[in-house]
Amino acid sequence: MSDTTPTRRITLEVQSYHPETDSAPHLQRWDVPFTDDMSLLQGLQHIKDHLDGSLSFRWSCRMAICGSCGFMVNGTPQLGCQVFLRDLAPGPVRVEPLAHFPVLRDLVVDQGSFLDKLEAVRPWLVPAHPQPLGAGPQRQTPQQMAQYQPYAQCINCLLCYAACPQVGLNPGFAGPAALALLHRWNADSRDVGWAARRDVANAEEGVWGCTLVGDCSTVCPKGVDPAHAINQNKVHSAADYLGLGRLLARRAPPP
């Protein structure tokens, strides 16, 4: 554990809401001691461990890979483990649940709609032919991998949904992460599932729901660039509308 004793303090204004006892959310102020290596997540943990055990928030890996601890930090979606109190000083810092999601409790949002959207893009590999394991691994060059690798880095942290104005206006919009994932599989040289995913992509609430604001890519903690993925699929969708879809579909190689 850290040997350094905290000498600095910061005020965190954390949204509190409990459906069993509160009619509306409100901010609660906490005075938190911190050291230079402490993240906002550690500040929240300090509150929970020592000041008020009822404060509820999700967290797990504390190294920005599990995607649990997204919050609105002074109005911007960020991972709590990735933003440091030293950079937020002198404060106060406003910490609220991710925008555009129903709030279950304090900083905990209902992520059910996101999981449904993720599933709807059929995010699994659709092979041209059934692959016996005995055939061994398929070949895929680094150049082929580069086509989808950036879009495979998404940690499903929901920051892009909280940032996207279109998600705010139209909760049915498939949204940045799900459409980036759709593109990830379509762009994979081993996959021929384009046709199975076209209805989701081409729908009003698919790629055409995006108005190119680009905030999704700005807030992404993993550099995924969902906006670019969606843009490429607008081109594909338009081509599909013009009857050129078959040119886009990856042909199944002969068995």
Next chain:
Amino acid sequence: MQVIACDVVVVGGGGAGLRAAIAAVQSDAGLQVALVSKVVPMRSHTVAAEGGSAGVIRPDDSLDKHFDDTVSGGDWLCDQDAVDFFVAHCTREMVQLEHWGCPWSRHDDGRINVRFFGGMKVQRTWFAADKTGFHMLHTLFQTSLQHERITRYDEFFVADLVVEDGRVCGVLAIEIASGELVLFRCGAVVLATGGAGRVYRQNTNAGIVTGDGMALAFRHGVALRDMEFVQYHPTALPGSGILITEGCRGEGAILVNRHGHRYLQDYGLGPTEPWPRPKAMELGPRDKLSQAFWHEEQKGHTVPTPGGQAVHLDLRHLGAQKIHERLPLITEVARTFAGVDPVTQPIPVRPAVHYTMGGIATNLHCATTLPGLYAAGECASVGIHGANRLGSNSLAEIVVFGRVAGEQAAAFARTAAPVAERGLLQQAQAAAAPLLALLDVDQGERVATLRNAMGDSMEAGVGIFRQASGMQATCDTLARLRARWRAGVRLDDRRRVFNTEWLSAIELGGMLEVAEAMAHAALQRKESRGAHVRLDGFSTRDDARFLVHSLAWHGGDGPPRIGQAPVVITRSPPQTRHYGGAGEKATLT
């Protein structure tokens, strides 16, 4: 109480649980699986595994070499029949993941590339840059979505097993969003709940790694095996304990002390040249490397940092291009959490608790002694890790044995006789009462007070080096902490909706019992082997007395009972472990 009926309940949505669920539905066309996890699957700790997963693929490698590396790495405490099964099935599972879309790193011509890990004769580690666990987990999760007979219950905390007629017939869970209790009725249960690293204070593990499944099985009379063997990973960030993958050293990184000296040569891992060569210097096994750090710290050769003493992991000679291509997550983690750019600065690292070699005792079929109960992954002890796990064997384990557990549980559920719901419900209600009573406690200590005392005591008494007095002190402390927990943990939060304080109190109760199994098993092992090293006159391996597994049985409110079980030795009699020494320079691919 709501009752949900299914055939197989899989507890845990990490790599082992997902692989088990997929295997279960694929092995039986009529079977319904409930995948019950306290987090959404992609939050599971598999996500944080970095370096890679073992599977023989190179022409100069062989199953025998993988077997030998695993058995010698485990200091001959591995069950060799389990290791044989394991090494024979690793590559098949890696190929399966490839067919499901896992983005394994490749050679320029599109073939799978593999990297070195510590303790390996030959490169054998399949990797997806340095986010291997992340990619395996997301591949498994996304693949699972196409199986309609897998129903996910995300954010359901399993608090007990329901046993009737001597077999498992269900689990009792708390739906976290509502705080309501739910009974899952089933024919078989797979525990895939991960390790228990959070019983220590400084560790590489996510907050969810609290040994829940181990505690469930333990309380229902299943033995925990080899719990004294806790792996300290040699390279974690001081303070936070965030993991810096062994893949760094697999790609050629070196460890130096405050004088810039590659100190591993002083601890039986040298000479330094030729470099790199397998099983030498920085490519030695984790137990030896963590022990070497401890000696360096004693000698005052380490570097002070705000998070504690450290040594330097130096990647600079690899060059920016290789670092960015092979180790992008490490680059990001080092910058964010240590404030250093590994291209231009060494990363300060020190050992931190990483992995529980032991776990719920199972046979080769992942079956426990409780009929209908199966276990796979870090929560289980199927016998492949012995006294020290070889790096990259755990990711392979979760898929190899996740599949076995899923198939075996499916087969058991198919023939399980139906049990009347009434009795199960009565049991579930009885088990729910003490959980709900926790919400009524209005005086007592805070969860964090007891949890921190446990973590500090485990570090002090059951750390890298051990002696009887320290282990006994930890046993005594844990007994007192359990008494304090029973006396009452005061919760600020008495409400039901998403009450994570309540859940942490329940987790803590189980963690204290799992920690006790570790400390008591350690005290009884009067020898040094693998990750269990004693300073008090038992500094060498004693095969005559201790070439045996330890078993810990739950002792109610008292300490666990510790016993022994034979180790399966089929073809490799115990030998001295050899690392360092002469060898040929290897070519890194």
